[in-house]
Amino acid sequence: MQTTDQSAAPPLLAVQDLKVYFPRGGAGWSRRPHDVVKAVDGVSFEIARGSTLAVVGESGSGKTTSALAVMRLAPITAGTVRLGDTDLGALEGEELRLARRRLQIVFQDPFSSLNPRMRAGDAVRAPLELMAVGTKAERDTRVAELFTQVGLRPEQQHLFPHQFSGGQRQRINIARALATKPELVVCDEPVSALDVAIRAQILNLLAKLQRELGLTYLFISHDMAVVEHLCDEIAVMYLGQIVERAPRRIFFANPLHPYSVALMSAVPTVRGGRARAAQRIRLSGDPPSPINPPAGCRFAGRCPVAEPACSAEPIPLRELTPGHWVRCRRIDVVDGVAQPVLRLQDA
């Protein structure tokens, strides 16, 4: 995706046409040599330094795999991932090891992501030791500082994970992710496993840390309500591809792809969801298999406004109004306003 505004600062993260294909698992004899799972199939996005891109989509749409590929924790089949001036996909060995401190990830599950036999302080210290950052005394100071930064008390570093609540454990994970002073933090469903009452606390903490430290977030969620307030831009993924991408305000005021509208209608508390209540779409059925994805629009089989032409050939992601990209044939721009060709309630 090209940035047309030449005065804009270069993005911190630029992902171009990323593909991650996995050989299909299963019994050897039934496996055809060319069967691959197209987990991520041509994804492009950019994130400006200090901002947040939310990636939203149902389970299985390729969000985690995209994030892992950015982190160089999943194989990059094709495409490029650039962090600042660095082509992450081209790094190997020591160069890759050194680049790793610039990007960190916070996983969904605050329980399984911490070693139960390791004290909280040692978990936070581990990346510093792995990267040989500072002297021992400097690392001790840094660990205490990180505990304070995430809203824990430095004395708590001597406790074990089971002595913390779920929210506190996620704070430990965040402290660990921040230890090496990363520029990019990937948050993969960081509050999905937490009680609703605790979620806002962790989201507020992430927002505070972003302001204080100038962090850039790639924030993954299956829940529109979670990302509504915290992102600058949003990308909606469906079956390995981005189907809609826009600045937050534009997206929530006018979600265009029928799949985005369906995700919104599932959360009536979201502003746009309410506004679009008249066009509520309920998702039925499951997405098609990422092994043989449909040739045309991948959502056509579940889409209330699909017509035969939607399935005929791949649908490009089009920039319909400035910054608002949609992969759907059934949207028109009339007098500068993008809108569905057919109102969904008429379908």
Ligand SMILES: Nc1ncnc2c1ncn2[C@@H]1O[C@H](COP(=O)(O)OP(=O)(O)O)[C@@H](O)[C@H]1O
């Ligand atoms: N290591 C792997 N091997 C084979 N298939 C995988 C692997 N990791 C993920 N997949 C498949 O890739 C698709 C996308 O998965 P994932 O990125 O975890 O989606 P999400 O995070 O959006 O739920 C799914 O169909 C999943 O089964």
Ligand SMILES: [Mg+2]
């Ligand atoms: Mg996931």
